[in-house]
Amino acid sequence: MDINAFKEVFVAEARDYLQSLNEDLLSFEQNTDDIATVDEMFRAAHSLKGMAGTMGFDELAEFTHEMESVLDLLRTQELEPTPEVINVLFGSLDTLEVLLEETISEGEISPYKQQIATLEALTTQESITSMPFSEKSENQVAVDLDEFNRETIKQGISQGFSAYTIIVSLRDNTILKSVRVYTIFQALEDVSTIIQSNPSAQDLDDEKFDLTFGLIVLTKEKRDDIKQLVENIPEIANVEIRETDLSEKIEEEVIVANGQPDMTVKSKEVSSKKTRTASRPSRTETLVRVETERLDKLINLVGELVISRTQVVEMTIEGDDSVQKTALAQLDRVTTELQYAAMSLRMVPIKQVFDRFPRMVRDLAQSSGKEINLEVFGEMTELDRSIVNQIGDPLVHLIRNSIDHGLETASERIAKGKPAMGTIRLEARHEGSHILIEIADDGQGLNIEKIRQKGIERGLIAEDNGSLSMEEAAELLFHPGFSTAIEVTDLSGRGVGLDAVKTTVESLSGTIELESEPGHSTRTVIKLPLTLAIIKALLVVVDGETLAIPIQAVRENIQVEKNQIKTVQQKAVIMLRNEVLPLYDLAESLGFNRLDSPGPFPVIIVEMRGQKAGFIVEDLIGQQEIVIKSLSGIGKDIQGIAGATVLGNGKVALILDNSTLIR
Amino acid sequence: MSKTVLITDDTAFMRMTLRNVIEKNGYSVVGEAGDGEEAVALYKELQPDLVTMDITMPKMDGITAIKEIMKIDSDAKIIVCSAMGQKPMVIEALSAGAKDFLVKPFDAERVVESLRKFGS
Numbered sequence: 001m002d003i004n005a006f007k008e009v010f011v012a013e014a015r016d017y018l019q020s021l022n023e024d025l026l027s028f029e030q031n032t033d034d035i036a037t038v039d040e041m042f043r044a045a046h047s048l049k050g051m052a053g054t055m056g057f058d059e060l061a062e063f064t065h066e067m068e069s070v071l072d073l074l075r076t077q078e079l080e081p082t083p084e085v086i087n088v089l090f091g092s093l094d095t096l097e098v099l100l101e102e103t104i105s106e107g108e109i110s111p112y113k114q115q116i117a118t119l120e121a122l123t124t125q126e127s128i129t130s131m132p133f134s135e136k137s138e139n140q141v142a143v144d145l146d147e148f149n150r151e152t153i154k155q156g157i158s159q160g161f162s163a164y165t166i167i168v169s170l171r172d173n174t175i176l177k178s179v180r181v182y183t184i185f186q187a188l189e190d191v192s193t194i195i196q197s198n199p200s201a202q203d204l205d206d207e208k209f210d211l212t213f214g215l216i217v218l219t220k221e222k223r224d225d226i227k228q229l230v231e232n233i234p235e236i237a238n239v240e241i242r243e244t245d246l247s248e249k250i251e252e253e254v255i256v257a258n259g260q261p262d263m264t265v266k267s268k269e270v271s272s273k274k275t276r277t278a279s280r281p282s283r284t285e286t287l288v289r290v291e292t293e294r295l296d297k298l299i300n301l302v303g304e305l306v307i308s309r310t311q312v313v314e315m316t317i318e319g320d321d322s323v324q325k326t327a328l329a330q331l332d333r334v335t336t337e338l339q340y341a342a343m344s345l346r347m348v349p350i351k352q353v354f355d356r357f358p359r360m361v362r363d364l365a366q367s368s369g370k371e372i373n374l375e376v377f378g379e380m381t382e383l384d385r386s387i388v389n390q391i392g393d394p395l396v397h398l399i400r401n402s403i404d405h406g407l408e409t410a411s412e413r414i415a416k417g418k419p420a421m422g423t424i425r426l427e428a429r430h431e432g433s434h435i436l437i438e439i440a441d442d443g444q445g446l447n448i449e450k451i452r453q454k455g456i457e458r459g460l461i462a463e464d465n466g467s468l469s470m471e472e473a474a475e476l477l478f479h480p481g482f483s484t485a486i487e488v489t490d491l492s493g494r495g496v497g498l499d500a501v502k503t504t505v506e507s508l509s510g511t512i513e514l515e516s517e518p519g520h521s522t523r524t525v526i527k528l529p530l531t532l533a534i535i536k537a538l539l540v541v542v543d544g545e546t547l548a549i550p551i552q553a554v555r556e557n558i559q560v561e562k563n564q565i566k567t568v569q570q571k572a573v574i575m576l577r578n579e580v581l582p583l584y585d586l587a588e589s590l591g592f593n594r595l596d597s598p599g600p601f602p603v604i605i606v607e608m609r610g611q612k613a614g615f616i617v618e619d620l621i622g623q624q625e626i627v628i629k630s631l632s633g634i635g636k637d638i639q640g641i642a643g644a645t646v647l648g649n650g651k652v653a654l655i656l657d658n659s660t661l662i663r
Numbered sequence: 664m665s666k667t668v669l670i671t672d673d674t675a676f677m678r679m680t681l682r683n684v685i686e687k688n689g690y691s692v693v694g695e696a697g698d699g700e701e702a703v704a705l706y707k708e709l710q711p712d713l714v715t716m717d718i719t720m721p722k723m724d725g726i727t728a729i730k731e732i733m734k735i736d737s738d739a740k741i742i743v744c745s746a747m748g749q750k751p752m753v754i755e756a757l758s759a760g761a762k763d764f765l766v767k768p769f770d771a772e773r774v775v776e777s778l779r780k781f782g783s
Binding site for chain 1: 745747750753754757758763764766770773776777780
């Protein structure tokens with residue numbers, strides 16, 4: 001029976017259920033005594049779960065199962081229908097809708113685990129109803145000081161300002177809360193600079209807060225004067241003020257009492273931020289799909305803005321006009337925030353791809369009868385959304401290859417003296433302006449002789465070619481139409497070989513390398529660019545040209561006298577804290593004119609793949625944020641150059657690809 | 664001597680309501696204006712300690728009137744009165760120099776709070 005024949009019916013019916021769930025929840029919100037409506041909803045969720053399971057839509061089934069559990073508790077009145085619970089349900093319906101449509105269109109599934117966790121939090125709460133309603137609840141208002149603002153505050157303090165955290169609670173009958181907040185901002189801005197607020201100024205303006213909000217200000221006024229100033233504004237219930245704690249913890253949490261009786265339910269599983277947002281009705285929020293082209297344009301413009309800001313800052317750095325400085329600090333802060341916000345639109349953690357592998361590996365382990373342990377690292381590594389969307393299939397293929405061709409069965413492994421359980425290691429990490437994704441297994445490695453035979457069979461190599469090197473064998477594996485699988489299994493080898501993987505990776509301007517230790521391991525490394533990224537770089541001068549070195553790779557910079565440079569095997573080296581490091585003249589490495597100087601030389605110590613090296617440069621300029629612009633045409637393949645950027649002074653600087661410089 | 668207040672509103676009913684609340688709390692209402700123009704003229708003439716200012720009025724609206732009065736006296740204490748849903752205009756009035764805002768229908772205690780906090 002082909003289940004897909006029923007898909008149309010499933011789609012229509014599932015959408016109907018979703019619609020009725022929405023309608024029922026709306027009516028239940030109006031009348032929370034109406035248990036019959038909850039019964040109805042429970043049945044709808046239950047039916048959806050069954051349908052999804054039948055179709056093999058596991059994500060949908062998992063999600064509706066959690067909803068069903070919450071509805072069941074509501075139905076049996078073990079869970080109080082607080083506004084929070086209702087809001088979580090509304091949020092879940094939104095997630096469910098997205099999930100449903102994505103499943104139908106067979107598209108990429110957006111993350112929904114967070115929403116599941118939120119639902120689970122409701123079902124795992126202990127003694128929900130036994131919690132007395134009169135008990136004074138706590139709502140958290142945290143003013144999370146970000147790194148940038150922390151710096152701003154430190155600077156302010158060094159100039160004689162004081163930083164205060166102010167927690168303001170409005171009276172519960174305040175009518176135009178946002179306007180009241182406006183008057184508070186207005187009053188404070190007369191005597192201080194508002195560094196940060198929580199919720200954000202935008203959320204305050206949209207009234208996305210209960211009654212309490214927090215501010216951090218920089219001022220020369222006394223604490224009590226500030227307090228009195230705020231207290232003198234009408235409709236204020238309470239003002240707390242204290243010196244801002246600048247200690248090392250990143251999040252500073254201020255817990256304030258909030259007399260809202262229906263907020264009693266507060267679960268540890270739900271983070272404080274989630275609790276806050278969940279307490280606001282959010283049912284109008286859905287995903288907005290935007291063409292990546294438009295995002296690219298925005299990000300490019302933001303990049304230009306970052307450069308302009310740098311220009312402005314450079315121009316005005318001379319004077320000591322504090323008004324101008326404050327305005328610049330503000331510009332700086334807003335631009336930085338804008339930059340991160342714009343970048344984050346395109347960047348997603350690779351987690352959303354990695355997340356599906358544990359399940360896949362478990363299933364494949366079962367069907368292949370092998371014991372497999374999957375280790376996942378760096379799943380929070382972020383990369384461009386479009387890359388994440390396309391890298392899934394190649395990774396699936398490589399993992400399947402590892403299971404199918406790489407790892408041996410438990411008995412084979414034991415016979416070889418290996419642990420019965422094979423390991424597949426999946427790791428993502430940043431390296432310079434690239435991201436590396438590594439898939440490694442401790443299986444049998446490449447059988448070079450078998451690959452050679454196959455290559456001859458397929459007419460890809462000449463018979464009398466002698467033995468293959470590891471590189472040549474790997475190259476063959478990526479050749480179109482090459483497959484070493486003796487029999488085509490369900491797991492891999494379905495006509496699409498490693499060449500398809502290579503094609504995809506290359507279409508993302510990436511590279512793929514495979515290395516193997518026969519009998520022991522296979523390791524595949526995919527290297528992908530972070531196009532359009534804004535990175536921090538160290539600017540140096542080489543042969544009169546400015547070059548940018550991505551800061552992640554830079555360890556330190558030192559001065560080296562000519563007599564400190566030694567020669568080992570005809571290569572220049574330096575000693576750095578008992579380590580011998582190869583030393584290169586950056587100008588020479590790039591084919592520029594050699595630096596002609598008696599020294600001392602500025603040397604940048606760079607580390608790549610655990611390997612350190614020193615590069616002699618002409619001069620150091622300093623750190624700067626730069627927008628990576630990929631080179632096209634003839635510039636694309638220049639070794640050692642990853643791209644170019646426009647500097648604050650309008651000049652173009654080449655960005656070094658440090659990974660290709662150390663060999 | 665009690666503080667003096669100028670009431671501005673285009674409806675006699677609202678002026679009456681406000682006068683009642685204000686006088687009950689020890690302030691003296693020295694004038695009533697029915698539109699912005701009148702308010703500006705009366706401000707010059709009476710130099711009141713406080714002004715209540717409606718937004719939507721004929722001839723000259725409250726926001727223009729606030730700007731005019733601020734030109735005459737940058738220390739003027741004006742409290743803008745709005746209806747629900749006039750948020751952008753209230754913000755405009757506040758940035759034009761109004762000290763505080765009241766939302767109709769008026770809550771007597773709120774009116775007094777604003778008078779007390781800004782009349783001193």
